[in-house]
Amino acid sequence: MSVSxxxxxxxxxxxxxxxxxxxxxxxxxETHALPPVLSDQDKDGLEQLGQQAHGHDxxxxxxxxxAGKPLGFTAAPLPEWARFGRATLAFALARPxxxxxxxxxxxxxxGERGRLLP
Numbered sequence: 001m002s003v004s005x006x007x008x009x010x011x012x013x014x015x016x017x018x019x020x021x022x023x024x025x026x027x028x029x030e031t032h033a034l035p036p037v038l039s040d041q042d043k044d045g046l047e048q049l050g051q052q053a054h055g056h057d058x059x060x061x062x063x064x065x066x067a068g069k070p071l072g073f074t075a076a077p078l079p080e081w082a083r084f085g086r087a088t089l090a091f092a093l094a095r096p097x098x099x100x101x102x103x104x105x106x107x108x109x110x111g112e113r114g115r116l117l118p
Contacts, residue, residue: 005029007056008082009049009073011042011064012090025049026089028082029056036089042067 013023025045039045065075
């Protein structure tokens with residue numbers, strides 16, 4: 001019997017950058033978070049997360065449903081296990097001068113294991 005693991009995608013932002021406004025897209029499973037992806041388009045952000053999903057069951061926030069549906073995402077309520085990660089990232093980005101280390105793309109950095117949160 002094959003067990004499917006859910007990947008839940010969220011969007012945080014907009015975030016002001018030197019190149020304009022973007023949003024951060026982060027995918028959570030029950031055990032970890034994928035590296036965030038920055039994009040100015042929901043479709044592009046979700047597409048990049050989907051490429052990292054490796055067969056996970058794709059779910060997303062209701063606000064991402066329209067962009068996510070053609071990519072295989074289904075809208076669902078935020079799982080309890082993703083609440084802390086979402087709140088932590090939102091708080092870090094919302095405070096004056098706030099930022100999250102390595103928040104630049106969906107690509108892994110050398111030596112990075114793809115885990116943002118414990």
